[in-house]
Amino acid sequence: MAQKKLGKQTFKFSSNPIISSEAAVVGPMEGKGPLGEKYDMVLDNTFAGENTWEKAEQKMMQYSMELALEKKGFLPSDLDIYLAGDLLNQIISANFTARFLNTPFLGLYGACSTLIEGLCVAGILLDGGFVDRIGVSASSHHNTAERQYRYPTEQGTQRPMTAQWTVTGSGSFVVENSGSGVILTHATIGKINDMGISNANDMGSAMAPAAFDTIKAHLQDTGRKPDDYDLIVTGDLGLLGSNVLKEMMRREKISVDNITDCGTLVYSSNQDSHSGGSGCGCSAIVLSSHFMGKLLAGEYKKIFFVGTGALLSPITSFQGESIPSIAHGIVLEYMGGRQ
Amino acid sequence: MGNVTNGMTEEKIWKKVKQREKIMSRSTLLSNLQMSEYQNELQKEHQKALYWETKASGEEKIRFTNLRNEIEIQQMLLVKPKQEAYKAIANRLAPKQTVVKNTIMAFIFGGIICTIGQIINNLFLQGGLAVKEAATSTSVIMISLSAFLTGLGYYDELGKIAGAGTIVPITGFANSIVSSAMEFKREGYIYGVGARIFTVAGPVIVYGTSVSIVIGLIYYFIK
Numbered sequence: 001m002a003q004k005k006l007g008k009q010t011f012k013f014s015s016n017p018i019i020s021s022e023a024a025v026v027g028p029m030e031g032k033g034p035l036g037e038k039y040d041m042v043l044d045n046t047f048a049g050e051n052t053w054e055k056a057e058q059k060m061m062q063y064s065m066e067l068a069l070e071k072k073g074f075l076p077s078d079l080d081i082y083l084a085g086d087l088l089n090q091i092i093s094a095n096f097t098a099r100f101l102n103t104p105f106l107g108l109y110g111a112c113s114t115l116i117e118g119l120c121v122a123g124i125l126l127d128g129g130f131v132d133r134i135g136v137s138a139s140s141h142h143n144t145a146e147r148q149y150r151y152p153t154e155q156g157t158q159r160p161m162t163a164q165w166t167v168t169g170s171g172s173f174v175v176e177n178s179g180s181g182v183i184l185t186h187a188t189i190g191k192i193n194d195m196g197i198s199n200a201n202d203m204g205s206a207m208a209p210a211a212f213d214t215i216k217a218h219l220q221d222t223g224r225k226p227d228d229y230d231l232i233v234t235g236d237l238g239l240l241g242s243n244v245l246k247e248m249m250r251r252e253k254i255s256v257d258n259i260t261d262c263g264t265l266v267y268s269s270n271q272d273s274h275s276g277g278s279g280c281g282c283s284a285i286v287l288s289s290h291f292m293g294k295l296l297a298g299e300y301k302k303i304f305f306v307g308t309g310a311l312l313s314p315i316t317s318f319q320g321e322s323i324p325s326i327a328h329g330i331v332l333e334y335m336g337g338r339q
Numbered sequence: 340m341g342n343v344t345n346g347m348t349e350e351k352i353w354k355k356v357k358q359r360e361k362i363m364s365r366s367t368l369l370s371n372l373q374m375s376e377y378q379n380e381l382q383k384e385h386q387k388a389l390y391w392e393t394k395a396s397g398e399e400k401i402r403f404t405n406l407r408n409e410i411e412i413q414q415m416l417l418v419k420p421k422q423e424a425y426k427a428i429a430n431r432l433a434p435k436q437t438v439v440k441n442t443i444m445a446f447i448f449g450g451i452i453c454t455i456g457q458i459i460n461n462l463f464l465q466g467g468l469a470v471k472e473a474a475t476s477t478s479v480i481m482i483s484l485s486a487f488l489t490g491l492g493y494y495d496e497l498g499k500i501a502g503a504g505t506i507v508p509i510t511g512f513a514n515s516i517v518s519s520a521m522e523f524k525r526e527g528y529i530y531g532v533g534a535r536i537f538t539v540a541g542p543v544i545v546y547g548t549s550v551s552i553v554i555g556l557i558y559y560f561i562k
Binding site: 040041049063066067069070071075076077100102315318319320 | 378382383386408525526531
């Protein structure tokens with residue numbers, strides 16, 4: 001019998017895996033957004049001094065991890081394992097960053113849920129007593145994602161109002177088995193949900209059922225109510241997806257008062273992002289800058305953070321397949337200020 | 340552990356960078372021990388410079404950016420000799436390409452394809468077509484044959500043996516277009532066939548046309 005499992009999908013950590021450091025590196029557009037002041041580093045341009053956007057994205061991921069390490073005075077060699085992922089084919093940003101860091105590495109792919117997938121796995125590895133210190137990163141870049149998933153970046157297409165803007169940014173976290181700050185208490189592993197949405201420009205609607213499913217499973221497994229959390233945060237449902245999620249919850253008579261979404265926080269309404277932000281970087285930078293700050297300041301005590309991923313592939317979408325979606329949740333709890 | 344990078348200053352790091360620059364330009368292959376020592380040093384300095392950069396602004400920030408770039412260059416240069424040494428070992432063990440055999444096969448099969456073309460051309464001429472028309476008709480027949488064999492799945496088998504012998508003639512060009520069309524049909528007629536039919540042939544068309552224009556201009560002026 002599994003000792004640390006609650007219900008069907010939730011793990012309860014008996015030790016306290018703790019986020020001891022985090023950092024976010026973002027592109028210029030995100031820097032001008034409402035959270036601009038909170039990021040550790042804002043790039044002057046989307047190339048970050050490189051000649052390709054792919055290299056720029058890799059640099060962002062590497063820098064965010066290095067900054068998170070530097071804040072605690074660690075080196076990459078102090079990490080027992082590195083977990084990372086991004087949106088590009090063969091998760092190249094993560095692979096090249098891991099080459100640079102030269103630590104044992106597990107690559108992750110959960111589309112935009114990658115960061116939370118990473119934190120879930122980190123919690124499991126720490127709670128299982130396999131490691132002492134883990135690095136977790138996730139990144140996305142508007143231009144690398146756009147050219148892989150949709151159109152050439154300079155093509156004059158009109159983006160539909162349902163479309164979301166892929167965030168240029170990377171967030172990294174150092175998770176340890178002791179210390180003080182923000183701890184991970186529960187991880188809820190999501191199931192793939194597919195409601196038949198096949199429009200690559202409407203990922204919010206595709207992901208909302210997955211987020212709903214994971215939130216519902218989490219509440220059932222833990223016996224908690226939404227009000228037990230200061231906030232339930234979703235990764236990148238955007239304006240439309242967030243509204244769909246709230247509608248689904250209302251229909252099942254679940255309270256929606258404390259639901260918010262990183263995709264709606266990352267840009268201001270005059271930044272022309274349409275339905276909000278998306279991408280691995282979206283939840284990564286908003287969590288590491290905005291929500292970690294609020295938790296560490298004691299403003300929030302307990303948050304349920306749900307990373308949402310649309311597992312879109314251009315090949316299967318041209319072949320007429322719909323978009324499978326997934327959502328993983330992690331409970332973050334404030335345990336006293338950092339030393 | 341903890342605060343390992345304390346006690347570093349900008350000048351100290353610059354000095355280290357210059358020192359390493361001298362040593363790295365002198366010796367080609369560093370010992371493993373020295374290399375990991377350097378890597379460690381560079382990593383510490385890189386993190387520090389990056390961290391300072393995020394805290395600074397204006398001219399100071401530019402200074403730190405330059406320092407970081409300098410360190411990144413050294414990080415890259417450091418592993419180069421080791422990679423080269425490894426490549427030399429791996430290359431020595433790699434099985435050799437059968438260049439002579441490939442060349443002979445390409446010569447024979449390329450020759451056969453051209454002979455078939457010549458026979459068809461002669462038949463057209465015999466049948467009363469003008470020289471220009473006969474050439475065009477021959478191309479059409481050869482392209483159709485190649486496309487047909489590609490569709491049946493024989494051309495790739497032939498290409499395996501013949502190599503450049505089946506790529507270089509016009510039949511190879513036809514094969515590259517038909518095989519792309521077949522491959523991407525699964526993604527639909529617009530994003531699949533339409534978008535990717537010239538994946539292989541595209542560069543040939545673009546640069547073939549461009550070069551022909553240049554050659555045409557040269558010919559026009561020196562005629």
